[in-house]
Amino acid sequence: xxxxxxxxxxxxxxxxxxxxxxxxxxxxxxxxxxxxxxxxxxxxxxxxxxxxxxxxxxxxxxxxxxxxxxxxxxxxxxxxxxxxxxxxxxxxxxxxxxxxxxxxxxxxxxxxxxxxxxxxxxxxxxxxxxxxxxxxxxxxxxxxxxxxxxxxxxxxxxxxxxxxxxxxxxxxxxxxxxxxxxxxxxxxxxxxxxxxxxxxxxxxxxxxxxxxxxxxxxxxxxxxxxxxxxxxxxxxxxxxxxxxxxxxxxxxxxxxxxxxxxxxxxxxxxxxxxxxxxxxxxxxxxxxxxxxxxxxxxxxxxxxxxxxxxxxxxxxxxxxxxxxxxxxxxxxxxxxxxxxxxxxxxxxxxxxxxxxxxxxxxxxxxxxxxxxxxxxxxxxxxxxxxxxxxxxxxxxxxxxxxxxxxxxxxxxxxxxxxxxxxxxxxxxxxxxxxxxxxxxxxxxxxxxxxxxxxxxxxxxxxxxxxxxxxxxxxxxxxxxxxxxxxxxxxxxxxxx
Amino acid sequence: xxxxxxxxxxxxxxxxxxxxxxxxxxxxxxxxxxxxxxxxxxxxxxxxxxxxxxxxxxxxxxxxxxxxxxxxxxxxxxxxxxxxxxxxxxxxxxxxxxxxxxxxxxxxxxxxxxxxxxxxxxxxxxxxxxxxxxxxxxxxxxxxxxxxxxxxxxxxxxxxxxxxxxxxxxxxxxxxxxxxxxxxxxxxxxxxxxxxxxxxxxxxxxxxxxxxxxxxxxxxxxxxxxxxxxxxxxxxxxxxxxxxxxxxxxxxxxxxxxxxxxxxxxxxxxxxxxxxxxxxxxxxxxxxxxxxxxxxxxxxxxxxxxxxxxxxxxxxxxxxxxxxxxxxxxxxxxxxxxxxxxxxxxxxxxxxxxxxxxxxxxxxxxxxxxxxxxxxxxxxx
Amino acid sequence: xxxxxxxxxxxxxxxxxxxxxxxxxxxxxxxxxxxxxxxxxxxxxxxxxxxxxxxxxxxxxxxxxxxxxxxxxxxxxxxxxxxxxxxxxxxxxxxxxxxx
Numbered sequence: 001x002x003x004x005x006x007x008x009x010x011x012x013x014x015x016x017x018x019x020x021x022x023x024x025x026x027x028x029x030x031x032x033x034x035x036x037x038x039x040x041x042x043x044x045x046x047x048x049x050x051x052x053x054x055x056x057x058x059x060x061x062x063x064x065x066x067x068x069x070x071x072x073x074x075x076x077x078x079x080x081x082x083x084x085x086x087x088x089x090x091x092x093x094x095x096x097x098x099x100x101x102x103x104x105x106x107x108x109x110x111x112x113x114x115x116x117x118x119x120x121x122x123x124x125x126x127x128x129x130x131x132x133x134x135x136x137x138x139x140x141x142x143x144x145x146x147x148x149x150x151x152x153x154x155x156x157x158x159x160x161x162x163x164x165x166x167x168x169x170x171x172x173x174x175x176x177x178x179x180x181x182x183x184x185x186x187x188x189x190x191x192x193x194x195x196x197x198x199x200x201x202x203x204x205x206x207x208x209x210x211x212x213x214x215x216x217x218x219x220x221x222x223x224x225x226x227x228x229x230x231x232x233x234x235x236x237x238x239x240x241x242x243x244x245x246x247x248x249x250x251x252x253x254x255x256x257x258x259x260x261x262x263x264x265x266x267x268x269x270x271x272x273x274x275x276x277x278x279x280x281x282x283x284x285x286x287x288x289x290x291x292x293x294x295x296x297x298x299x300x301x302x303x304x305x306x307x308x309x310x311x312x313x314x315x316x317x318x319x320x321x322x323x324x325x326x327x328x329x330x331x332x333x334x335x336x337x338x339x340x341x342x343x344x345x346x347x348x349x350x351x352x353x354x355x356x357x358x359x360x361x362x363x364x365x366x367x368x369x370x371x372x373x374x375x376x377x378x379x380x381x382x383x384x385x386x387x388x389x390x391x392x393x394x395x396x397x398x399x400x401x402x403x404x405x406x407x408x409x410x411x412x413x414x415x416x417x418x419x420x421x422x423x424x425x426x427x428x429x430x431x432x433x434x435x436x437x438x439x440x441x442x443x444x445x446x447x448x449x450x451x452x453x454x455x456x457x458x459x460x461x462x463x464x465x466x467x468x469x470x471x472x473x474x475x476x477x478x479x480x481x482x483x484x485x486x487x488x489x490x491x492x493x494x495x496x
Numbered sequence: 497x498x499x500x501x502x503x504x505x506x507x508x509x510x511x512x513x514x515x516x517x518x519x520x521x522x523x524x525x526x527x528x529x530x531x532x533x534x535x536x537x538x539x540x541x542x543x544x545x546x547x548x549x550x551x552x553x554x555x556x557x558x559x560x561x562x563x564x565x566x567x568x569x570x571x572x573x574x575x576x577x578x579x580x581x582x583x584x585x586x587x588x589x590x591x592x593x594x595x596x597x598x599x600x601x602x603x604x605x606x607x608x609x610x611x612x613x614x615x616x617x618x619x620x621x622x623x624x625x626x627x628x629x630x631x632x633x634x635x636x637x638x639x640x641x642x643x644x645x646x647x648x649x650x651x652x653x654x655x656x657x658x659x660x661x662x663x664x665x666x667x668x669x670x671x672x673x674x675x676x677x678x679x680x681x682x683x684x685x686x687x688x689x690x691x692x693x694x695x696x697x698x699x700x701x702x703x704x705x706x707x708x709x710x711x712x713x714x715x716x717x718x719x720x721x722x723x724x725x726x727x728x729x730x731x732x733x734x735x736x737x738x739x740x741x742x743x744x745x746x747x748x749x750x751x752x753x754x755x756x757x758x759x760x761x762x763x764x765x766x767x768x769x770x771x772x773x774x775x776x777x778x779x780x781x782x783x784x785x786x787x788x789x790x791x792x793x794x795x796x797x798x799x800x801x802x803x804x805x806x807x808x809x810x811x812x813x814x815x816x817x818x819x820x821x822x823x824x825x826x827x828x829x830x831x832x833x834x835x836x837x838x839x840x841x842x843x844x845x846x847x848x849x850x851x852x853x854x855x856x857x858x859x860x861x862x863x864x865x866x867x868x869x870x871x872x873x874x875x876x877x
Numbered sequence: 878x879x880x881x882x883x884x885x886x887x888x889x890x891x892x893x894x895x896x897x898x899x900x901x902x903x904x905x906x907x908x909x910x911x912x913x914x915x916x917x918x919x920x921x922x923x924x925x926x927x928x929x930x931x932x933x934x935x936x937x938x939x940x941x942x943x944x945x946x947x948x949x950x951x952x953x954x955x956x957x958x959x960x961x962x963x964x965x966x967x968x969x970x971x972x973x974x975x976x977x
Contacts, residue, residue, distance in 0.1 A: 089926040272958040339800035
């Protein structure tokens with residue numbers, strides 16, 4: 001099958017791009033020293049963040065949902081993008097200035113508690129696993145649909161490539177690799193989408209149902225078309241983004257809080273560009289590929305609209321773009337979670353990092369094998385919900401509220417995580433309580449915030465020492481918080 | 497509606513549970529019955545609460561925190577703490593004469609009792625290492641011998657805490673001094689060689705000489721600064737670049753150098769001058785006996801939660817035993833291996849024993865020095 | 878990766894010895910800046926931005942109830958993306974001005 005061959009070629013191509021872009025820059029002479037040691041500019045870091053957060057699993061899934069469930073789903077991309085405004089406003093600069101690399105590091109530093117570090121690592125691991133499993137499932141769907149091969153080949157391909165990138169990623173600039181993948185992805189998705197739109201003549205009637213109605217929702221409220229259902233998903237996305245491990249780790253790449261903020265603004269711009277994609281494919285999919293399952297609509301679209309080789313080429317391109325996205329998200333999550341886990345279990349060591357990466361990957365593959373396919377969007381949403389009800393209160397209160405205590409955070413974790421787990425289980429077992437069980441975030445987020453605040457208030461004695469210094473460090477710009485540091489002048493600065 | 501109820505209920509449950517736990521704990525700790533135990537417990541408990549503040553040394557802030565507890569401990573009408581110049585803090589209605597009283601006690605150097613209206617006072621000087629640093633004053637209606645004895649004992653205990661605070665501070669100063677001493681210094685040989693090289697250019701190529709002199713100035717400004725113990729990897733690499741410019745001026749094209757850096761780790765904080773001594777060592781040992789010919793390669797990798805740095809040369813290498821001896825050496829001593837041992841010891845002091853230098857070498861096989869730096873270092877933050 | 882003769886090298890590191898760890902860093906940094914005031918200003922700005930986000934995020938899907946036609950919904954959702962970008966730039970400028 002031509003498409004299969006094309007897919008394979010495209011996949012290898014993408015892999016080549018990835019590895020090629022990740023080659024280290026080497027400087028030999030004095031002249032290119034400044035090129036070799038140039039910091040990652042905010043634009044590049046922003047593109048890398050956008051690349052890792054526009055997971056193809058979510059993108060393909062949301063386009064499919066728009067096509068099958070109609071209008072209420074068009075708000076989902078807006079919710080995902082709103083998360084970055086919240087990050088920008090509440091989290092990014094103080095977090096960068098705190099100088100901590102991962103969320104567990106932040107928890108241990110801010111509350112001086114090794115126990116909290118382990119708890120935070122657990123939640124980071126859980127959230128990361130959900131993202132990984134979602135990517136694997138989506139990759140499986142792509143492989144099965146386009147080549148007829150068993151889906152586990154897709155999982156294995158993504159897992160293997162991500163493992164290679166994670167092991168070799170340290171060699172060079174992972175950021176430029178991720179950023180170039182974002183541009184590739186954007187070009188492919190927009191390009192193919194534009195061609196399809198153009199092929200449809202003057203444009204298909206953008207018809208789909210635009211009314212909120214009670215509908216059956218998947219796990220974590222995915223595809224719930226009622227107004228409260230949509231609003232809860234938006235809340236979970238807006239608050240949950242800040243807890244995503246791969247986003248938080250990227251903040252460290254910037255030199256200071258100011259540049260970290262600019263990176264997030266850059267991410268925002270690029271996400272806005274990318275967010276044209278889901279409605280575009282959703283509308284086209286509704287018109288031309290109705291009847292297909294939600295996960296498959298985007299992939300089937302070009303072949304349905306353009307029978308013949310042209311359609312196959314475009315399908316191959318889409319597959320390549322999708323795999324670039326799988327790889328970007330999987331690699332980012334894997335490195336971030338592996339780093340968090342390894343520095344929690346054993347202090348340091350490259351062997352520990354690699355072992356952690358392998359264990360996390362095997363765990364994710366195991367869960368993928370156990371769960372059914374087509375769970376991509378719900379899993380991602382569940383990840384957002386869990387992050388919004390555990391890691392988000394830790395970050396927001398930890399950064400802005402002096403009186404937070406470790407007991408408060410532990411209680412918030414227990415309640416937020418516990419409520420989410422109970423409601424999801426209840427929903428799976430068959431106990432339906434409307435929005436409550438379908439949307440765990442609607443209860444878990446306020447409960448977690450309330451518990452953290454209340455328990456912190458009744459345990460004032462557990463406030464860590466030196467909170468004042470931590471606040472100073474997080475909230476004052478670097479040049480005010482510490483005495484002026486020496487910076488070497490570059491040759492261009494000198495008066496000649 | 498349901499959500500609100502849920503929130504309220506869970507919060508109530510938590511608060512109730514927490515209060516219950518506290519009550520239980522109190523009861524366990526204080527079995528009802530014997531008052532003697534209770535009094536001892538109370539006294540020790542109050543003292544323990546005052547101790548942390550006093551361990552910060554004698555200042556307005558610590559005095560304010562401690563004085564409440566001291567008044568509870570003494571059970572007098574009012575208590576004040578003064579330094580040698582001013583009243584730092586008081587608790588309870590305090591008379592204006594406190595400073596006059598304190599001056600008298602400070603001058604006398606021992607406990608003084610003053611009868612006055614409406615309150616009498618006991619003022620006991622506080623001493624650290626035999627020097628009077630302040631006074632503890634207690635005011636009460638009637639000054640009995642018992643009160644004088646108690647106040648004297650409490651003052652003695654406070655003095656003890658202040659001495660411990662002084663000890664803490666001096667230990668910290670000692671550590672700081674040790675770190676300062678351990679900081680790598682520019683080797684005198686390098687200064688001499690650099691200046692000679694620059695001098696050789698002054699006539700033949702004044703422009704080059706001027707450039708080099710500026711590089712030298714930049715390098716020494718960085719290496720001689722005293723303000724910080726940490727810098728970013730980017731700045732450290734810039735320092736290495738300046739250093740290499742000077743060495744290359746001396747050795748010419750025979751000295752080859754390459755650098756590979758993952759830009760993600762450039763903002764990582766690293767100990768000041770942890771990299772330049774390694775490069776200097778590679779040039780000094782690797783190129784010796786070969787007229788400065790050879791290649792030095794610096795690779796900085798991003799390894800998740802850590803940054804990994806390697807400095808490698810293709811020079812003559814050394815006997816592993818010799819390398820081990822250099823590393824074991826006391827870095828305070830003048831010697832040829834001062835750079836390596838110094839960096840090794842500082843890395844271990846800052847990050848822990850797992851983060852020492854690792855040297856791979858053999859005779860005639862070049863040398864590779866590996867260095868790991870954690871991105872987050874909690875004790876530093 | 879390796880320079881000539883690398884495979885013959887032996888790995889050497891310092892012999893395990895009792896080395897005191899540098900605990901607690903030196904001194905506390907007390908600087909003149911009024912931290913609570915700075916935090917308060919930043920927090921007010923952040924809450925303003927988050928409030929606008931919340932308003933738009935809830936308001937737009939609700940307002941869409943009165944808007945007929947799928948075209949309007951899609952246009953509104955894309956406009957929301959533009960609004961996020963605008964809001965982000967606005968917040969960035971305000972936050973940087975507050976820090977100056």
